[in-house]
Amino acid sequence: MKQSQPAYRKVQGGIVFTAKQQPQPIRKIHTPKQLIYPLTDQRGQQRSLIVEDGSHVAAGQPIAESTNRLSVPVHAACSGIISYAQPQNPDSVLITTDREQHVTTPIPLDTPLQHSPQDLIKRIEQAGVSGMGGAGYPAHLKLLAALELSPHTLILNAVECDPATTCDSTLLAEYSEDILTVAKLIMHICNCSHCMIAIEDQQTALLNHLNKVLSETATQHIRVVTVASRYPSGSEQQLVESLTDQTLRANQTALHAGAICFNIATALAIHRAIYLGLPLLQRLVTVSGPAIKQPVNIFAPIGTPLSELLSACGLLTEHVTVLQGGLMMGQAVPYETSVVLKETYSLWIAPEQHTSNEAQPCIRCGDCAVVCPVNLQPQSLYQLAQAHLWNRPELDIDLATCLECRACDLVCPSHIPLTDHFIHAKLKVQELKQSRAKALHARQRYEARQERLAKAAHKRQSKDRKRKQISDVNAMLERIKNKVDNNNPESS
Amino acid sequence: MGIFLIILLFAGSGGLLGYLAQRLKRHSNPLVEQIDNLLPQTQCAQCGYPGCRPYAQAIANGQADINQCPPGGQQTIDALAELLGAESTSLNTSFGETKSGQVAFIHESQCIGCTLCIKACPVDAILGASQLMHTVITQECTGCELCIEPCPVDCISLLASPDASHST
The missing domain is CATH 3.40.50.11540 (NADH-ubiquinone oxidoreductase 51kDa subunit)
Known part of the structure; x- marks a missing residue:
């Protein structure tokens, strides 16, 4: 084989x-003291709770679900008591875990x-x-x-x-x-x-x-x-x-x-x-x-606070930067409030750094283009982003292709955080697209209104004309009648 | 014989082109169209023209500057400059200041139902009837401020748009 x-x-x-x-x-972590589940997932879909505040849940019991098809239900990973709003992260639900664990019977x-x-x-x-x-x-x-x-x-x-x-x-x-x-x-x-x-x-x-x-x-x-x-x-x-x-x-x-x-x-x-x-x-x-x-x-229940997970792993210093998603793809997350999610596969823990390499101007060496796995030209993309040319179609297409793998950041001799610029540019392009869509929608409504007003004005005009014609005819009849009356005064 | 064929071919293609020119005639200036596409379509008339398209027409004719659109702000000026190959300038503030993402809001307890704002709204974003309370359809409001001035009881104010709050 x-x-x-x-x-x-x-x-x-x-x-x-x-x-x-x-x-x-x-390794396995001990049952954490508490578990926290965010109710908004990473696509911004809101889930709704299906358990009461203060109620007891068993491990494996569903606690939140969403009607949106992009969302999956959330289950309690350990048994414990539910409490709703948390002061530090209000959009989440907290489970205070029990000493002895109750588990739903799997089928x-x-x-x-x-x-x-x-x-x-x-x-x-x-x-x-x-x-x-x-x-x-x-x-x-x-x-x-x-x-x-x-x-x-x-x-x-x-x-x-x-x-x-x-x-x-x-x-x-x-x-x-x-x-x-x-x-x-x-x-x-x-x-x-x-x-x-x-x-x-x-x-x-x-x-x-x-x-x-x-x-x-x-x-x-x-x-x-x-x-x-x-x-x-x-x-x-x-x-x-x-x-x-x-x-x-x-x-x-x-x-x-x-x-x-x-x-x-x-x-x-x-x-x-x-x-x-x-x-x-x-x-x-x-x-x-x-x-x-x-x-x-380490096997961690979904919802384990990172602070608890990290202390179980043996932290060397107090002040650390946590990159969720590993060394390369990782994005810095606030260590005190973040939790283990279903998609948290790797955490890179580094001592907090205050000095980082200052970005120098781009020297157009092309190293970033060599390492780019999707054949982009990061240096040109960076120039477009620096010039704020958000409406360029090539920017839109290239940004959609970018994997955000940060390979270009790593090789850049000028230490330019290219990927951060691209992530920012993605947001900007998105924003521009939305405002364009909104503008087109407004124009449609404006034109529809203009058309309606023109139609109404036309209708009014034709009505006026008709009324005028009728009154003209009436006046004429009146005149004829008067004339006839004047010609035969004795007949009346 | 050959000469007749050539004449026939020329006359035929001439006729066809003439027909197509009539049939596929562009009724508007494509430049006006392109400029209009870059404008924010608030139809607020702050530029001194009665709407976005007339302003686009004026720019295309060289009668207006590209920096007269306060709702569009610097972004629109830059885009127009790029389209027209002109130097980008800053907004002429005599036409107004750029205010980001706002929508009108009617204080419904004070509304007397005069329908003046409904007539003023260029995008039909105000709903109501005579002697009855009016309200703004927030998703449709462009924040053009045209409804503020006609209101006899000053019950319309501008709020930050709900879309603008979560975009940075």
Whole structure:
């Protein structure tokens, strides 16, 4: 199975990190004192609570749901007492956990492969499974879209490519049997003919282990493929492009290339939802960085405050900057108020820095264009953004393509935070589009009003004319009558 | 024979082009259209023209400067300058100040139902009837301020637009 490994298309651009970490042992956090669940998800969808303030919930019980199709329900990860509004983050709900944990009884499916795809997708939706590789796209929507477009390949993504993140490969090494089981299940749902499990080429131990498991279970149609450890080869778009040898345009998904792609953690959550009947309650998070004693992979209940998670990992200093999403893609989050979300896969903890490299002017060296994985010219894009030319169509198209992978930031000799400029530009372009749409709408209404007024004026005029004609005729009749009367005065 | 064919071909294509020129005639100046597309369409008449299109017409004819649109602000001036290949200037404040994202609000307890503001609104964003309370449809309001002046009881004020509050 391993010998005939075909050559996959190389990812363009990108950055090679030499010191990739190997999978690490998994640790578990003690039940946190409290859990916090934000009620607005990252797309701004509001969820509504379905439990009373002060009531007791068991672990696994749904506590919030949304009527919006882009939102999945939220479950209590531990049992405890619900309390509504928090002073520090008002748009959230808090659970004060119990000493002894009450768990709802899970209802696993015995023979899932005999159930209909719709049935299984419904279960996955009820379990609150959403993409755990960072984007947080609900798994059931992906599967429903796959039912229509019928992809031929299932890709399970264990390529982290971020140099500090190891949670996906660790999960794959630890739960390889479960992953293979769920791969068959997803292939059953989407009617895929084969499955690829993608790992990085540096992880030879993992590759050997997986091949051993595969040969033991004699699983056909599933194989392990390796991709170059080149950041950002683990982004869904890059991975699908290199494995299917097709180019995806901006706004196209893996399904357009005939593939459906799931993160390993998401696949495992689907396994738990179907085979164990458990909703998505916890996730593996990689915690690493210079302010941490030792990098760890830790199972944390969804909703665990970062402060509690970090103290369990051994913080070296008090004042730290937390990058949620790993060293490369990570975005700084406020450490005191943030919590572990379904899409929190990696945390990079660095001591708080007050001095950062001052950005120098762009020298047009073109290094950023070389590393850009989606073939952009970041230096020109940066110039457009600096000149505030938000209405340029090329800016709009290129920004939609940008993955925000920060490869250009890393190589820029002038230390220009290019990605930050692009994120800002995206907002600006969006704003401009909205105001244009609003202006066009206002013009439509204005023109409709003008037309209506003109019509009304025309109607009034014609009415006036008619009235005048009638009165003219009446006056004429009157005159004729008077004349007749005057001519025959004796007849009256 | 050959000469007749050529004459026929020329006459035929001439006729076709003449027909198409009539049929596909552009009824408006495309430059006016382009300028109008960049204007904010508040129809507020602060520029001294009765609406956005007349102002666009005036710019295209070279009768008006590009810096007379207070609601559009610097962004519109820059966009117009780029379109027309002109030097970008700053807003001529004698036409008004740029105010970002505002909508009209009718204090309904004070409204006497005179319908004067309904007649003034260029985008039909005020709803009401004679002797009955009026209200502003917030999503449709462009914040042009044209309803403020006709109100006999001064019950209309301008508030920050709900869209503007969460955009930075």
